[in-house]
Amino acid sequence: MKLRRIDEDLWELPAEGGMKVPGRIYAAGPPAPDDPSLQQVANVAHLPGILRFSLAMPDYHWGYGFPIGGVAAVDPEIGAISPGGVGYDINCGVRVVTTALHEEELRPRLRQVVAQLFRDVPTGVGASRAIPALADDELDGVLAGGARWAAARGFAAAPDDPSRCEEGGRLPQADPAAVSDRARARGRDQLGTLGSGNHFLELDRVAEIYAPDAAAAFGLLPGAVAIQIHSGSRGLGYQVCDESLAALTPRMRDFGPDYAALPDPQLACAPVRSDAGRRYLAAMQAAANFAFANRQVMTGLAVRALCRSLGLSEGELGARVLYDVCHNVAKLETHAVDGAPREVLVHRKGATRAFGPGDPRVPAPYRAVGQPVLIPGDMGRYSYVLAGTDRAMRDTFGSSCHGAGRLLSRGQALKLARGRSIDRELAARGIEVLSRGRKTLGEEMSEAYKDVAQVVAVMHRAGLSRLVARLEPLGVIKG
């Protein structure tokens, strides 16, 4: 593939053949020309109605149809919405909850606290029953209300947590009726559960501050303990994606020649303004709200677990949501295109919204410095908090990277972990880890991931987000 370097960390794939726009890849070095995910960047550029670029963030890698780390905005009047541009785990995302606790107060009780979290937050692939199974009207409330539903029922660090989530913790065009009975059945008893794979609930210490102005606005103090939660929409979101793909894949010819000519069946999509497109958008937003509610319920469970195991009142713990971001979502957002504001549909698949300073969609306490951009790393090293920029608004539809990205496949990682005790290795470095599955720790060990410091360095240099703080893990629970 012809790659042209157009800036220090930015590479362009010229629009060729059926590509409607060029590809743009943010990367520290030249992308490997034989990387199949590069072809996926080019494939996404065929999407009907795509605007300006098919984008890839520096943590990009192969995914279903779209690369993970991909961003594509379309004109909703003529463009397409694609389930593969969102991913199976709809609104997989991450939140950080700050506390008034100092790491030195936590360390002597760390084992007990992690054990309490592990008891109170179900983990693992089939985890269920964090809270009683939801009746139909309650599930409707979750699907329509997102984090607000959970906070209103007392699952919260602070009552106004949802105001510090992306979109206020609720996508407005969600339609619970667009979610199938089967998807509902899978979600009914899974709210408040973590899941498996790279999902985690962590206790972190604020290890370093890079931007004192933004860190102060975000409430990040050196040595303070923060809770970080990475999870998504569990079986409900998976089911919505699966059913949507099954419905759309055979229909590409019906939607016209641009659809029939798409270079990969995994790019199955529908016109945003068609019945099929509207139905997916409504179901996907409902699943996204389930994920917002899921992280909000786990926030409540974690706060109670910390208070119980440390003998603190909630006031003494002083927890509140810093921010909550979607990593897998398609959203109608207003962006400047050719100098004029217009509504576009932005697919972010393994990418994070990164709105800049002054944007009214950034919560008031953070508006002067830009939206918090939460980038988890791996369980043995660190995670980062960044802030969105004007440059991201101009160049990437207000988007940034979402994590480290895998270096080794799960199989390769397991092979490397054979005969080792990953939890003991982490404990020797002061990190307490409890995990349900015996395989997960091997698949998720640090060596399986790229160094997220290198990924966020690209975002900082390219000006798409600026570094604010580094978090380091003290305790982790996993699936």
Add this chain to the structure above:
DNA sequence: ATGTCC
């Protein structure tokens, strides 16, 4: 990511 194959 996922009742990792209804």
